[in-house]
Amino acid sequence: xxxxxxxxxxxxxxxxxxxxxxxxxxxxxxxxxxxxxxxxxxxxxxxxxxxxxxxxxxxxxxxxxxxxxxxxxxxxxxxxxxxxxxxxxxxxxxxxxxxxxxxxxxxxxxxxxxxxxxxxxxxxxxxxxxxxxxxxxxxxxxxxxxxxxxxxxxxxxxxxxxxxxxxxxxxxxxxxxxxxxxxxxxxxxxxxxxxxxxxxxxxxxxxxxxxxxxxxxxxxxxxxxxxxxxxxxxxxxxxxxxxxxxxxxxxxxxxxxxxxxxxxxxxxxxxxxxxxxxxxxxxxxxxxxxxxxxxxxxxxxxxxxxxxxxxxxxxxxxxxxxxxxxxxxxxxxxxxxxxxxxxxxxxxx
Amino acid sequence: xxxxxxxxxxxxxxxxxxxxxxxxxxxxxxxxxxxxxxxxxxxxxxxxxxxxxxxxxxxxxxxxxxxxxxxxxxxxxxxxxxxxxxxxxxxxxxxxxxxxxxxxxxxxxxxxxxxxxxxxxxxxxxxxxxxxxxxxxxxxxxxxxxxxxxxxxxxxxxxxxxxxxxxxxxxxxxxxxxxxxxxxxxxxxxxxxxxxxxxxxxxxxxxxxxxxxxxxxxxxxxxxxxxxxxxxxxxxxxxxxxxxxxxxxxxxxxxxxxxxxxxxxxxxxxxxxxxxxxxxxxxxxx
Numbered sequence: 001x002x003x004x005x006x007x008x009x010x011x012x013x014x015x016x017x018x019x020x021x022x023x024x025x026x027x028x029x030x031x032x033x034x035x036x037x038x039x040x041x042x043x044x045x046x047x048x049x050x051x052x053x054x055x056x057x058x059x060x061x062x063x064x065x066x067x068x069x070x071x072x073x074x075x076x077x078x079x080x081x082x083x084x085x086x087x088x089x090x091x092x093x094x095x096x097x098x099x100x101x102x103x104x105x106x107x108x109x110x111x112x113x114x115x116x117x118x119x120x121x122x123x124x125x126x127x128x129x130x131x132x133x134x135x136x137x138x139x140x141x142x143x144x145x146x147x148x149x150x151x152x153x154x155x156x157x158x159x160x161x162x163x164x165x166x167x168x169x170x171x172x173x174x175x176x177x178x179x180x181x182x183x184x185x186x187x188x189x190x191x192x193x194x195x196x197x198x199x200x201x202x203x204x205x206x207x208x209x210x211x212x213x214x215x216x217x218x219x220x221x222x223x224x225x226x227x228x229x230x231x232x233x234x235x236x237x238x239x240x241x242x243x244x245x246x247x248x249x250x251x252x253x254x255x256x257x258x259x260x261x262x263x264x265x266x267x268x269x270x271x272x273x274x275x276x277x278x279x280x281x282x283x284x285x286x287x288x289x290x291x292x293x294x295x296x297x298x299x300x301x302x303x304x305x306x307x308x309x310x311x312x313x314x315x316x317x318x319x320x321x322x323x324x325x326x327x328x329x330x331x332x333x334x335x336x337x338x339x340x341x342x343x344x345x346x347x348x349x
Numbered sequence: 350x351x352x353x354x355x356x357x358x359x360x361x362x363x364x365x366x367x368x369x370x371x372x373x374x375x376x377x378x379x380x381x382x383x384x385x386x387x388x389x390x391x392x393x394x395x396x397x398x399x400x401x402x403x404x405x406x407x408x409x410x411x412x413x414x415x416x417x418x419x420x421x422x423x424x425x426x427x428x429x430x431x432x433x434x435x436x437x438x439x440x441x442x443x444x445x446x447x448x449x450x451x452x453x454x455x456x457x458x459x460x461x462x463x464x465x466x467x468x469x470x471x472x473x474x475x476x477x478x479x480x481x482x483x484x485x486x487x488x489x490x491x492x493x494x495x496x497x498x499x500x501x502x503x504x505x506x507x508x509x510x511x512x513x514x515x516x517x518x519x520x521x522x523x524x525x526x527x528x529x530x531x532x533x534x535x536x537x538x539x540x541x542x543x544x545x546x547x548x549x550x551x552x553x554x555x556x557x558x559x560x561x562x563x564x565x566x567x568x569x570x571x572x573x574x575x576x577x578x579x580x581x582x583x584x585x586x587x588x589x590x591x592x593x594x595x596x597x598x599x600x601x602x603x604x605x606x607x608x609x610x611x612x613x614x615x616x617x618x619x620x621x622x623x624x625x626x627x628x629x630x631x632x633x634x635x
Contacts, residue, residue: 047415106623163526175520176515176520178529179511179515179520179524179525179527179529180515180529180530180531181529182528182531182532183531189448237398274591274595275534275591275594275595276531277530277531277595294516297595297596298594298596299599300515300516300593302518306518309518310384310518310520313521317521
């Protein structure tokens, strides 16, 4: 068992040191990742293994009879992907034993992610773990490590601010909309223009339960295509001004050279709905909404800069929590390491 | 024996005030540390303060053999008690974040203020309601309606803070923990309607006495009360007609509550002065 623990390692490439064009060459499909995992497990000396394959990282967690197995694994990956081994050696990293444990905990808590504190990685880790366990590629050690890493991630998120505040334009918009309307289920959204940022923002709102979304674009075909993509309805661009009073959230992302929504237009719409607030998100460049609209009572106007500022400040706040989170994870890693060593002694006895 | 009771009820009021103050400090420190406070702890602290204040009001009521609303100290205590009681009804039902902290703040201000001026707890003649239960009900309902207006002013203040944050693109600290502007505005509307109904009912009960005993009614008190009622009724009508909404509505309700509070002291003084001029006893030994 002593040798076993001494040969716990993680080998991988990630967004930290590996450029996108290199990561693309190592990218695996779900089936390829599963196949690689099975191949690794069938190698002599590999007792347990797990492949974590996301758009930002390809990592292999292994429990082997010797650390030297890491070389065999990297050769296998390079052969499989038809990539020179020198390239892999240039960008790959590896951690052993306690360091490997600490790394896993940091990955699961989102500390190692491009967007610090994001929680998607935890779902991906859980999925990778379930797949590996079902394929009988993991055993007592990796099962324990991964399950404990999920717990540690939860504790870290609760005790620090690494997940606090939204860091994407879409999620910042959802956050602001919640501060204005509370529950978003009954809100009506109008998406003006067929820009990508606007579409993603509308998707973020839809994911939070908004069902009533209308799309309008100068070219009706574009609006119709986008409406079909989002599963919503398209409305005529010429009539959107007359219908503004019916919408709670208006996302503007057209390529119009001048402002589409003036103070007069909004004032007229707000006179029809004095008690209901209106949230305007201007993602267009040049702007679609006259900045003086902000002066209208019960109207909240945010442009791309405002949303980016919020996202950036949230990201900075998360980064400020990294050291605190890392300390918590260190304690967890150390405790977990001691537990594994104790089990090892008991087995020996 | 009598002195012991005085010590007991004032001490009990003081303990309740300390607990409300603790709840407020707990909320304030949490917010200064940019954390949302634990609702359970806030609720437990307010529950503790409320229970002790209820005991204190009972002790005072047993002493004067009526609802303790005879001097500004008791009115402030009863108002704080009504405010916290309404929080227990509204808070869990509508899950308005931070309302507990704001309630603790105003309750602390009211009870601490009542202790700050010893003259507010001046003794008064027994039987202030003249054994007339309608008048007692009128007084209790009037102060209870002020409880509604107190919590309305808190909700309005929360609305103004959240709206300021949204307009000025502020999103950290207290802003991120406050309820949405729409929730707050809707709650303010409901509280205004309920408060006006309760105050109207209170005035209706009072009117039964006033009509039959007009010469006994302090004119200043009647005028001030009617003006406050008219003020709230006007805001109510304008709100129903959607002519006074959101920000202006919030400002109006806060201003009216401040006016209502400011009128309590002169109303009380007017009653004492009129009692003096009519040769009625104004103090009783405790």
